Amino acid sequence: MNNMREMRNEVQNGKYNLTLEIAEGSYFGVYDDVDVKSGKDxxxxxxxxxxxxANFNDIKNKI
Structure with missing residues (x-):
């Protein structure tokens, strides 16, 4: 989790778009696939x- 770059921008009343960038090697060291379930995790x-x-009950991933 320390090898990620975070970018946030507020879209409306306390709701944000969050973009996380992670190196391929770091990602696949933890996850097997690039899919919605792994993204939410x-x-x-x-x-x-x-x-x-942050309230992460309403996560929408773009993969």
Whole structure:
């Protein structure tokens, strides 16, 4: 989770677009596939590991 670049921009009333960039080798060291389930897991783990108080119940991935 330390090898990622984060970019956020507010889209409306406290809702943000979050873009995470991670090196291919780091990603596939943890995940087997590039899919929605792995993407959601990655976002949740990233936010938790950074003690982010974001509500991640409404995650929409673009892969």
């Amino acid at each position: 990655l976002v949740r783990n990233y936010l938790r590991s950074n003690s982010d108080d």
